[in-house]
Amino acid sequence: MDTTDFDLIVLGAGPVGENVADRAVQGGLTAVIVESELVGGECSYWACMPSKALLRPVQALRAARQVRGAAEAVTGELDVPAVLARRDYFANDWSDAGQVGWLDSAGISLVRGHGRISGPKEVTVTAADGTVTVLTARHAVAVATGSDAMIPGIEGLREARPWTSREATSSKTVPESLAIIGGGVVATEMATAYAAFGAAVTLIARGGLLTSMEPFAGELVAQALREQGATVLLNTETARVSRTGNGVVITIADGSTIEAEEVLVATGRSPRTRDLGLETIGLTPGAWLEADDTLRVPGLDWLYAVGDVNGRALLTHQGKYQARAAGDVIAARVKGAPVSDAPWGVHAATADHQAVPQVTFTEPEVASVGLTAAAAREAGYEIRVVDYEIGNVSGAGLRADDYRGSARMVVDERRKVVLGVTFVGPDVGDLLHAATVAVVAEVPLDRLWHAVPSYPTVTEIWLRLLEAYGRPDGSPR
Numbered sequence: 196m197d198t199t200d201f202d203l204i205v206l207g208a209g210p211v212g213e214n215v216a217d218r219a220v221q222g223g224l225t226a227v228i229v230e231s232e233l234v235g236g237e238c239s240y241w242a243c244m245p246s247k248a249l250l251r252p253v254q255a256l257r258a259a260r261q262v263r264g265a266a267e268a269v270t271g272e273l274d275v276p277a278v279l280a281r282r283d284y285f286a287n288d289w290s291d292a293g294q295v296g297w298l299d300s301a302g303i304s305l306v307r308g309h310g311r312i313s314g315p316k317e318v319t320v321t322a323a324d325g326t327v328t329v330l331t332a333r334h335a336v337a338v339a340t341g342s343d344a345m346i347p348g349i350e351g352l353r354e355a356r357p358w359t360s361r362e363a364t365s366s367k368t369v370p371e372s373l374a375i376i377g378g379g380v381v382a383t384e385m386a387t388a389y390a391a392f393g394a395a396v397t398l399i400a401r402g403g404l405l406t407s408m409e410p411f412a413g414e415l416v417a418q419a420l421r422e423q424g425a426t427v428l429l430n431t432e433t434a435r436v437s438r439t440g441n442g443v444v445i446t447i448a449d450g451s452t453i454e455a456e457e458v459l460v461a462t463g464r465s466p467r468t469r470d471l472g473l474e475t476i477g478l479t480p481g482a483w484l485e486a487d488d489t490l491r492v493p494g495l496d497w498l499y500a501v502g503d504v505n506g507r508a509l510l511t512h513q514g515k516y517q518a519r520a521a522g523d524v525i526a527a528r529v530k531g532a533p534v535s536d537a538p539w540g541v542h543a544a545t546a547d548h549q550a551v552p553q554v555t556f557t558e559p560e561v562a563s564v565g566l567t568a569a570a571a572r573e574a575g576y577e578i579r580v581v582d583y584e585i586g587n588v589s590g591a592g593l594r595a596d597d598y599r600g601s602a603r604m605v606v607d608e609r610r611k612v613v614l615g616v617t618f619v620g621p622d623v624g625d626l627l628h629a630a631t632v633a634v635v636a637e638v639p640l641d642r643l644w645h646a647v648p649s650y651p652t653v654t655e656i657w658l659r660l661l662e663a664y665g666r667p668d669g670s671p672r
């Protein structure tokens with residue numbers, strides 16, 4: 196048995212754990228990271244990277260087909276084996292050699308194995324060959340163990356060995372038919388990809404699609420999925436799932452059945468805290484790990500929870516934002532340096548509350564940041580909502596023939612600042628960061644008029660939204 200001391204122990208080498216360790220080392224601390232699978236985490240091998248690699252060729256082909264003159268040059272279909280091979284490249288063929296090299300160059304130690312907290316500031320790691328290493332943290336332990344697919348208690352579902360996001364993003368083949376349970380981000384993105392690959396897709400959502408976003412987002416995505424040949428069942432409860440000799444049978448609440456070669460369950464995530472030794476420090480295994488805005492677990496001054504595992508915002512970029520705050524604040528606290536934990540301070544993940552950007556890579560894309568109109572009203576804001584059809588912007592017409600898309604801006608009427616923006620349409624993901632800046636910086640609308648979008652780009656949607664809102668002094672638009 197080896198015993199080793201570090202200033203900081205990080206549990207989990209996903210994008211978030213890597214960044215916590217990196218910032219702490221840059222702040223002068225020593226850090227070790229514990230990883231039970233692949234350095235790089237879910238995002239690199241079974242989530243962001245492979246899913247976006249699957250979707251990009253679909254988007255590129257659509258983009259060419261929507262431009263007369265270019266469309267005529269598209270005479271074939273997607274080359275699905277080539278798409279899968281390109282996906283393999285972006286998933287580094289499920290090898291973490293490159294990321295291990297990066298850890299080394301960043302001065303971060305790596306211990307492979309399953310880590311469990313075995314007491315205050317102590318982590319016991321069990322390697323695949325049974326070797327046990329006890330690590331002691333001089334100052335802090337950061338839990339960045341992420342999340343895994345939540346399998347709901349639908350009768351027979353677990354026994355039917357469903358696909359989760361892992362199989363959907365790493366499959367080497369395309370099933371003839373794919374049923375998808377869920378109506379969120381994973382369900383809609385994977386429906387978009389597999390429908391384009393030629394699978395007969397049936398999406399079964401118990402409510403609408405993308406319900407945490409503005410309602411028109413889910414409506415436009417449902418319409419587009421249907422046009423792409425998918426069957427979209429809304430407000431449909433799945434009662435039972437069973438595996439047969441040649442696939443699965445899904446029984447929905449009205450008793451009718453759907454047969455498919457595979458079923459993908461995409462109903463949200465569970466925190467990876469079940470087997471983490473949380474009971475040894477008075478916390479509940481299996482629960483999300485609560486964290487304050489400096490990512491510290493309330494009541495334990497040495498424990499941090501960063502990324503998916505704290506349930507604040509399950510996105511890589513938001514987890515890495517938290518990681519920068521956490522790594523820096525751990526180093527500051529160790530050195531007795533000032534801690535800037537007031538809202539918007541460098542050590543506070545304030546944006547998690549009201550300014551989380553997200554792009555859903557469906558066809559059309561959905562890009563949103565900040566509060567929806569419903570969320571803003573619920574939070575007590577006095578708001579005005581401005582809607583505009585993106586297709587009316589000259590740049591949109593140039594980008595794609597018959598461009599279809601919508602934008603919404605939610606304005607705080609008391610302060611005259613933007614609370615939230617949603618864009619739905621081809622390639623709108625790249626419009627989002629301007630909206631994020633406007634929301635985070637609380638740019639007054641009268642100043643936003645001076646941020647002139649270039650002609651003829653789709654960013655002129657900003658001008659149209661402002662015109663639709665009206666000049667702040669009430670003068671003619």
Ligand SMILES: Cc1cc2nc3c(=O)[nH]c(=O)nc-3n(C[C@H](O)[C@H](O)[C@H](O)COP(=O)(O)OP(=O)(O)OC[C@H]3O[C@@H](n4cnc5c(N)ncnc54)[C@H](O)[C@@H]3O)c2cc1C
Binds near residue numbers: 243244501504510
């Ligand atoms: C299909 C899909 C697509 C997605 N696409 C996007 C996207 O486009 N953009 C985006 O921003 N987000 C996306 N996400 C979300 C994103 O994947 C997560 O937010 C991100 O991976 C969280 O990073 P993390 O480091 O917190 O956790 P993870 O990436 O899950 O990493 C946690 C690491 O901890 C390790 N670990 C767990 N327990 C232990 C233990 N006890 N001991 C040692 N190691 C342990 C795991 O093996 C893993 O490597 C997607 C998610 C899914 C499922």
Ligand SMILES: NC(=O)c1ccc[n+]([C@@H]2O[C@H](COP(=O)([O-])OP(=O)(O)OC[C@H]3O[C@@H](n4cnc5c(N)ncnc54)[C@H](O)[C@@H]3O)[C@@H](O)[C@H]2O)c1
Binds near residue numbers: 378461553556
């Ligand atoms: N492009 C991106 O940024 C991206 C892509 C994929 C995933 N992600 C992240 O991964 C996370 C997980 O995605 P997800 O799609 O699994 O979750 P989600 O929270 O987006 O959607 C879950 C869906 O499952 C449904 N559902 C929940 N419980 C159910 C049950 N018992 N029976 C039937 N339906 C049920 C919900 O109604 C909802 O439609 C998201 O939080 C997202 O942030 C991000």
